[in-house]
Amino acid sequence: LKTMRFMLLFSRQGKLRLQKWYTATAERDKKKMVRDLMQIVLARKPKMCSFLEWRDLKIVYKRYASLYFCCAVEEQDNELITLEVIHRFVELLDKYFGSVCELDIIFNFEKAYFILDEFLMGGEIQDTSKKSVLKAIEQSDLLQEVSCIQY
Amino acid sequence: MPAVSKGDGMRGLAVFISDIRNCKSKEAEIKRINKELANIRSKFKGDKALDGYSKKKYVCKLLFIFLLGHDIDFGHMEAVNLLSSNKYTEKQIGYLFISVLVNSNSELIRLINNAIKNDLSSRNPTFMCLALHCIANVGSREMAEAFASEIPRILVAGDTMDSVKQSAALCLLRLYKTSPDLVLMGEWTSRVVHLLNDQHMGVVTAAISLITCLSQKNPDEFKTCVSLAVSRLSRIVSSASTDLQDYTYYFVPAPWLSCKLLRLLQCYPPPEDGAVKGRLVECLETILNKAQEPPKSKKVQHSNAKNAILFEAISLIIHYDSEPNLLVRACNQLGQFLQHRETNLRYLALESMCTLASSEFSHEAVKTHIETVINALKTERDVSVRQRAADLLYAMCDRSNAKQIVAEMLSYLETADYSIREEMVLKVAILAEKYAVDYSWYVDTILNLIRIAGDYVSEEVWYRVIQIVINRDDVQGYAAKTVFEALQAPACHENMVKVGGYILGEFGNLIAGDPRSSPLVQFNLLHSKFHLCSVPTRALLLSAYIKFINLFPETKTTIQEVLRCDSQIRNSDVELQQRAVEYLKLSSIASTDVLATVLEEMPPFPERESSILAKLKKKKGPGAVSVTELEDNKREGGELNGGADRGPDSAAMAAKNRPMSNFSTHCHSGKITNNR
Numbered sequence: 001l002k003t004m005r006f007m008l009l010f011s012r013q014g015k016l017r018l019q020k021w022y023t024a025t026a027e028r029d030k031k032k033m034v035r036d037l038m039q040i041v042l043a044r045k046p047k048m049c050s051f052l053e054w055r056d057l058k059i060v061y062k063r064y065a066s067l068y069f070c071c072a073v074e075e076q077d078n079e080l081i082t083l084e085v086i087h088r089f090v091e092l093l094d095k096y097f098g099s100v101c102e103l104d105i106i107f108n109f110e111k112a113y114f115i116l117d118e119f120l121m122g123g124e125i126q127d128t129s130k131k132s133v134l135k136a137i138e139q140s141d142l143l144q145e146v147s148c149i150q151y
Numbered sequence: 152m153p154a155v156s157k158g159d160g161m162r163g164l165a166v167f168i169s170d171i172r173n174c175k176s177k178e179a180e181i182k183r184i185n186k187e188l189a190n191i192r193s194k195f196k197g198d199k200a201l202d203g204y205s206k207k208k209y210v211c212k213l214l215f216i217f218l219l220g221h222d223i224d225f226g227h228m229e230a231v232n233l234l235s236s237n238k239y240t241e242k243q244i245g246y247l248f249i250s251v252l253v254n255s256n257s258e259l260i261r262l263i264n265n266a267i268k269n270d271l272s273s274r275n276p277t278f279m280c281l282a283l284h285c286i287a288n289v290g291s292r293e294m295a296e297a298f299a300s301e302i303p304r305i306l307v308a309g310d311t312m313d314s315v316k317q318s319a320a321l322c323l324l325r326l327y328k329t330s331p332d333l334v335l336m337g338e339w340t341s342r343v344v345h346l347l348n349d350q351h352m353g354v355v356t357a358a359i360s361l362i363t364c365l366s367q368k369n370p371d372e373f374k375t376c377v378s379l380a381v382s383r384l385s386r387i388v389s390s391a392s393t394d395l396q397d398y399t400y401y402f403v404p405a406p407w408l409s410c411k412l413l414r415l416l417q418c419y420p421p422p423e424d425g426a427v428k429g430r431l432v433e434c435l436e437t438i439l440n441k442a443q444e445p446p447k448s449k450k451v452q453h454s455n456a457k458n459a460i461l462f463e464a465i466s467l468i469i470h471y472d473s474e475p476n477l478l479v480r481a482c483n484q485l486g487q488f489l490q491h492r493e494t495n496l497r498y499l500a501l502e503s504m505c506t507l508a509s510s511e512f513s514h515e516a517v518k519t520h521i522e523t524v525i526n527a528l529k530t531e532r533d534v535s536v537r538q539r540a541a542d543l544l545y546a547m548c549d550r551s552n553a554k555q556i557v558a559e560m561l562s563y564l565e566t567a568d569y570s571i572r573e574e575m576v577l578k579v580a581i582l583a584e585k586y587a588v589d590y591s592w593y594v595d596t597i598l599n600l601i602r603i604a605g606d607y608v609s610e611e612v613w614y615r616v617i618q619i620v621i622n623r624d625d626v627q628g629y630a631a632k633t634v635f636e637a638l639q640a641p642a643c644h645e646n647m648v649k650v651g652g653y654i655l656g657e658f659g660n661l662i663a664g665d666p667r668s669s670p671l672v673q674f675n676l677l678h679s680k681f682h683l684c685s686v687p688t689r690a691l692l693l694s695a696y697i698k699f700i701n702l703f704p705e706t707k708t709t710i711q712e713v714l715r716c717d718s719q720i721r722n723s724d725v726e727l728q729q730r731a732v733e734y735l736k737l738s739s740i741a742s743t744d745v746l747a748t749v750l751e752e753m754p755p756f757p758e759r760e761s762s763i764l765a766k767l768k769k770k771k772g773p774g775a776v777s778v779t780e781l782e783d784n785k786r787e788g789g790e791l792n793g794g795a796d797r798g799p800d801s802a803a804m805a806a807k808n809r810p811m812s813n814f815s816t817h818c819h820s821g822k823i824t825n826n827r
């Protein structure tokens with residue numbers, strides 16, 4: 001069953017900024033996996049390829065400014081399209097925050113999760129139209145303090 | 152962008168996050184967090200009922216603290232309360248909290264499921280999506296029990312909004328993955344398949360993930376999706392980049408959907424219907440053609456999207472393994488990528504070619520790239536890429552190139568990453584045995600393996616070389632000579648001592664005529680390594696010594712003296728002591744005839760499946776698929792290897808049949824056992 005297992009965002013200093021897990025995993029296992037993986041990815045050099053094998057998974061990662069975006073997928077998954085999943089997520093963050101930077105994700109962590117959730121569900125892409133996803137996110141923002149009308 | 156919260160900014164949260172960032176030490180951070188936790192606890196317990204905004208803020212703070220890595224053991228109730236707020240952002244935070252901090256308290260679960268039920272039946276699409284998300288995020292059995300029957304209905308209902316359909320499809324997928332027995336498609340099957348024809352591309356994209364998973368488990372029930380998938384794919388592939396508007400990604404039409412359609416088709420054999428098949432082949436040819444066209448954009452996103460589709464199409468071609476023309480074209484395309492500037496493409500090409508190597512249609516085409524692959528093995532800077540090259544060499548190996556490939560892999564092994572050495576050793580051992588025409592080459596290869604990567608040479612490998620040497624008369628002398636020479640090295644690996652000890656014990660007589668390898672010289676050589684070895688190796692050496700006494704009576708006195716000393720007969724290890732005592736006694740009281748019978752040459756081993764192959768399969772898991780296929784192809788005696796001989800023929804075996812004594816069985820498998 002091909003699926004994305006988890007996505008991590010972390011800084012060059014090894015600070016975890018976002019962690020989304022798509023399969024039930026014990027907390028202490030999560031911590032260990034994050035530590036292991038951060039160490040491996042941070043040790044990679046710039047010219048190396050964006051994929052590596054880790055345990056029984058494949059890791060697809062890309063660095064954007066000070067943040068590493070790291071996805072774990074199953075061995076048979078399509079690596080290049082996963083790279084573009086990461087890129088699409090970055091585009092969404094960028095559009096929402098306006099030239100997104102790490103600080104935006106630190107101070108608005110819950111928004112970063114909401115955006116990710118609009119885009120991926122259970123590790124699968126929901127909608128690949130940038131417009132649709134952004135519209136859905138903006139709609140949520142508009143519903144802020146306003147009570148919702150019963151449909 | 153200024154670092155303040157956007158939208159409804161919870162100021163208190165921003166201040167708290169700032170405080171944490173300003174902490175100079177871990178202790179300071181923990182102190183600040185504990186202060187906040189105490190504050191939140193008191194607010195939650197307080198007399199005054201908290202308003203929604205405050206509750207939201209505190210729950211969000213707790214979430215932040217948890218995500219930092221600290222344990223949180225309260226707040227669940229407040230989060231669950233937020234779910235019943237009719238303010239969207241409060242609900243949202245509530246759902247986020249409970250999705251991240253999953254709690255198995257049954258009372259909470261009941262309340263959560265209730266809230267979800269209300270939101271699902273609210274007919275408010277945003278609330279419905281929130282609820283569906285939560286179910287997909289948590290995916291617990293309790294949720295599956297509560298909602299698995301409701302969601303398919305939402306998915307196919309005519310009045311469900313597109314965004315909700317998308318969420319419903321993926322939510323159902325998650326539930327199916329975790330609790331397949333609770334998701335009964337039955338009456339929904341045809342309508343779910345029909346979603347492939349939906350006009351909303353987002354709905355199709357989401358539905359196809361669900362359908363692919365269902366097809367894998369129930370291919371017959373969902374097979375109508377094949378022709379729909381082919382039509383859809385065909386329309387996308389032949390569309391201009393402006394047709395699909397927002398679903399075009401950097402000038403590539405619907406790349407995600409295309410990849411998913413191609414992936415879905417890999418769940419089924421090639422379409423039986425001629426028209427459908429024809430259309431699909433046309434599609435695949437178009438995709439291969441497009442790869443040769445100049446790119447529409449210089450951006451890496453464009454080429455990644457385009458190539459993602461190409462690689463998926465090649466996967467499908469390989470899966471079908473029935474269109475020689477397409478297979479050869481795929482191979483050529485991958486061949487081009489092998490030398491591409493981009494490391495990612497070289498990596499993927501090497502990986503993809505591995506599977507192509509095992510198809511009889513493309514095996515020869517793959518072999519033509521051997522020099523490029525060898526070059527990659529030697530020069531690629533990224534260990535991931537080098538490893539793919541090694542895998543490909545293994546996959547493309549056959550009689551015609553085995554010597555060359557084994558030599559390259561041995562040379563690679565000298566500097567390979569420790570993490571991959573064991574697997575490399577297994578592969579070299581398998582190839583050397585599989586393609587040995589001249590078994591002295593095989594013996595050399597295994598001894599080289601021990602010399603280069605002794606620590607990673609598992610028991611299966613060195614047992615195997617001994618079994619083969621025992622079974623093949625023609626290589627015994629060569630093995631004795633080679634092992635003798637190898638043992639001369641000042642620092643030789645313990646595995647070499649094991650192999651050497653065993654072989655010299657059995658066949659040392661074949662080289663004893665030469666004064667440079669006379670019996671005493673052989674004994675002294677082995678004994679010089681004795682004290683450096685572990686207990687199992689020493690036990691093996693002791694057995695070799697008693698065999699020497701039988702083979703070379705002139706060594707009896709010397710060896711007996713060694714056996715007699717305290718360090719042997721009073722050795723604290725029971726096995727060693729027992730052997731020393733018994734061998735000493737045997738050498739003193741047995742007549743030469745009895746001794747010769749007891750220590751007769753080891754009879755041939757019965758033919759059996761190589762345990763090395765089993766070990767490799769276990770190690771590699773799904774990646775070993777090509778290996779298995781490869782083995783099957785080779786076993787069928789295809790043109791690849793001209794009917795390989797897997798071991799000694801039975802005539803040779805019959806000639807060597809001699810009675811076995813109890814003693815021999817003890818030493819038979821080369822294993823050191825503690826029980827007799």
